[in-house]
Amino acid sequence: MSVAQTIRQKLIIAFKPSRIEVRDESHLHAGHAGARPEGESHFRILVVSQEFEGLTRVHRHRRVYDALKEEFDGPVHALAMNTLAPGELGDTDETRDAE
Amino acid sequence: MSDNPAFADIKTKIDANPVMLFMKGTPQFPQCGFSAAVVQMLDYLGVDYGTENVLASDELRQNIKDFSNWPTVPQLYVKGEFVGGSDIVREMFENGELRTFFENKGVPVAA
Numbered sequence: 001m002s003v004a005q006t007i008r009q010k011l012i013i014a015f016k017p018s019r020i021e022v023r024d025e026s027h028l029h030a031g032h033a034g035a036r037p038e039g040e041s042h043f044r045i046l047v048v049s050q051e052f053e054g055l056t057r058v059h060r061h062r063r064v065y066d067a068l069k070e071e072f073d074g075p076v077h078a079l080a081m082n083t084l085a086p087g088e089l090g091d092t093d094e095t096r097d098a099e
Numbered sequence: 100m101s102d103n104p105a106f107a108d109i110k111t112k113i114d115a116n117p118v119m120l121f122m123k124g125t126p127q128f129p130q131c132g133f134s135a136a137v138v139q140m141l142d143y144l145g146v147d148y149g150t151e152n153v154l155a156s157d158e159l160r161q162n163i164k165d166f167s168n169w170p171t172v173p174q175l176y177v178k179g180e181f182v183g184g185s186d187i188v189r190e191m192f193e194n195g196e197l198r199t200f201f202e203n204k205g206v207p208v209a210a
Contacts, residue, residue, distance in 0.1 A: 029132070057187045065170050072170045078133065079171070081186055 003040040003075055007068060014067035015049035018086055029078070041077040046084075053085040105162040116149030117206055119176040121163045123154050130154060133185035134173045140192045145209025146201055178204045 001009075008022045026039040045064070052060045060083040065072065068079070113119050118141065124130030126138045141148050153160040153172050164170050167181055175182040177200070182188065191197035201208050 057190065058181060058183050061183065061187065062168065069170075080133075 003071065004043065007043060007045065007071060007076075010067050010071075011045065011047055011064070014063070015047055015051045017047045017049040019046065019048035019089070021046040025080070040075050042080075043076065043078070044080040046082045048084045048086060048089050050086060052083050053087075055085075057083070103162065103165065105158060106166050109159075109163060109166050112149065112151055113176045113179055116176075117178050117204075118146050118148035118201075120148050120150045120173060121153055121159075121176075122150055122173040123152065125152055126150055131172070133171075137173045137175060137185050137188050140188060140197065143192075144198055144201065146206055177201070177206065180204075 002024075004022045004024045008020060011017065011020055011022070021044075023044045024040060024042070025044050026042045029042045030039075047064070051063070055063070061081060064079070064081055064083060068076065072079075120134075120137060120141065122129065122131070122134035122137065124134060126142070129135035129138055138150075151159065151163075153163055160172070163172065163174060167174050169181070169184065171184050173185055173188075175184075175188055182191075182200075188197065191200060198208055
């Protein structure tokens, strides 16, 4: 299973998202500090979940970091994240641009 | 937060700088795109800020993650409060919240 697939699976279990996207953007960071030659180091995620309702941004991101702790201790170097509660969907360019 | 003695040094820096950015590299020579982005946003708003280069010390690089309970760098503190990493700062910058946040915290921003 790829790192992206593992991330997706763990996020689904942790947040039961109504929408989830996981993109491997390692190619954009090739050669940077933390980038691994084999890739799978830089990811971007979008998670829309009821679980985020009423939580601050810091709290939401901490919940994601907790869910992906093993990945951060391992191959994952950076994770750009957009964490939304259902009512917030469509508030950002990110969600509009997402496939 | 535990009794790690290194935490006292981190706390001192946060207390000494109303806006404190832990980053990779320096504002002049950021060594990571995420750190560079936060520097650009702070410069755009014209706030004064202190920085610490976590790449200069393996210990600091680990300690700041433990101190903040946040596994990535950059990390922004304002008046002792942890604001977040580059995603959060960018989101606040883009919707105008960051400027208001600084103003409410009594941090001077450029007109």
